[in-house]
Amino acid sequence: MTEKLRSTISKAAFPVGAILLILVIWQVVSMLGLVPQFMLPSPVSVVRALIKDFPLLMSHAAVTMLETLIGLLAGVLIGFGFAVLMDMFTPLYRAFYPLIVLTQTIPTIAIAPLLVLWFGYEMLPKVILVVLVVFFPITVSLLDGFRSVDGDTVNLLRSMGCGRVKLFRYVKLPASLGQFFAGLKISVSYAVVGTVVSEWVGGFKGLGVYMLKVKSGFAYDKMFAVIFLISALSLLMMWLVSALRRLCMPWTRKHN
Numbered sequence: 592m593t594e595k596l597r598s599t600i601s602k603a604a605f606p607v608g609a610i611l612l613i614l615v616i617w618q619v620v621s622m623l624g625l626v627p628q629f630m631l632p633s634p635v636s637v638v639r640a641l642i643k644d645f646p647l648l649m650s651h652a653a654v655t656m657l658e659t660l661i662g663l664l665a666g667v668l669i670g671f672g673f674a675v676l677m678d679m680f681t682p683l684y685r686a687f688y689p690l691i692v693l694t695q696t697i698p699t700i701a702i703a704p705l706l707v708l709w710f711g712y713e714m715l716p717k718v719i720l721v722v723l724v725v726f727f728p729i730t731v732s733l734l735d736g737f738r739s740v741d742g743d744t745v746n747l748l749r750s751m752g753c754g755r756v757k758l759f760r761y762v763k764l765p766a767s768l769g770q771f772f773a774g775l776k777i778s779v780s781y782a783v784v785g786t787v788v789s790e791w792v793g794g795f796k797g798l799g800v801y802m803l804k805v806k807s808g809f810a811y812d813k814m815f816a817v818i819f820l821i822s823a824l825s826l827l828m829m830w831l832v833s834a835l836r837r838l839c840m841p842w843t844r845k846h847n
Contacts, residue, residue, distance in 0.1 A: 632812035641816040648801070648820055655797045656824065658714055659786045662721025663779060669722060670729030677730075678737040678763070679755065688734075695727050699788055707793035717789040717797075724785035725778040732774025736767020769843075772836040779828040783821060 614634050620626055621633035628636070641648070673691075677684040702723065706716035740763050748758055790799025798817055805813040837843070 629809060629811060632815060636812040637815040637819065640810070640812040641819065644813060644816065648798075648817065651796055651798050651801045652820060652824065655783070655786050655790065655799070658717040658789075658797065659721060659782045661714075662718040662786065663725055663782045665718065666722040666725025666778065666782070667729050667775065670726045671733060673726075674730045674733035674737065675759070677734060684734075691727060691730060694723070699724060699785055700792075703789045703792040706789065712793045712795060717786050717794065720789040721782045721785045724781045728774040728777045728781070729771070732770040733767050736770035737763045739770070740766045768836075768840050772832060772840070776829050776832045779832055780825045783825045783828065787821060 617631075618634050621628065621631060621636075632640075673687070677687060699720065703716070703720055706719055710716040710719065744762060745758065748762065753761075786797070787799040787802070790797040791803060794800045798821060802814055802817050805811075805817070
């Protein structure tokens with residue numbers, strides 16, 4: 592076994608062990624009847640519900656993920672564009688940055704009903720909500736990355752005749768990649784949650800709609816199964832972001 596593999600196993604052992612410990616305690620509490628089954632179903636019951644309704648869950652998950660990915664892509668593109676414009680034009684930064692921060696004081700659950708009222712029960716209000724959720728971390732992380740570039744380096748390149756486009760491409764963009772992927776990792780988890788919240792308010796299909804249906808039927812084992820599935824999807828997307836970061840930033844890889 593190589594040193595790198597041993598290190599990977601060692602790092603994974605602690606979180607996996609903690610999760611297993613929580614599941615064991617949860618199962619024991621359920622078996623002893625310390626909490627009624629209808630309030631806190633056992634992990635075994637949740638797994639059974641997940642297996643039983645797996646095809647139905649996958650059909651709802653496909654809708655949720657489609658809405659999430661479209662909103663995520665649009666949010667990243669819009670956030671990237673705004674960050675570039677605010678970095679290039681200081682008056683624009685001074686005018687809009689406080690407004691962008693102000694938008695984060697409005698709860699997502701308060702915006703969702705308005706979007707459904709304005710745009711109906713189809714996909715559009717869900718996508719818009721995801722865009723609003725993703726926009727802030729992407730824009731702020733990129734702005735921080737653009738402004739982290741050393742001022743002396745910028746002045747030197749400008750004195751050598753480097754224009755705005757080349758300065759952005761060869762200096763500012765590479766310097767901001769670390770912050771961008773950090774913001775993207777946060778955004779993907781927010782995006783899934785934002786989609787589910789918007790589906791609670793109104794929709795015909797999706798994991799949020801399914802959660803409301805099983806909740807109204809007091810099928811909490813199925814509700815926990817949905818929660819586990821949402822968590823798994825969020826973790827998968829975060830892992831994909833990490834893999835994309837390693838691909839786009841090969842110089843950050845550790846060589847043993």
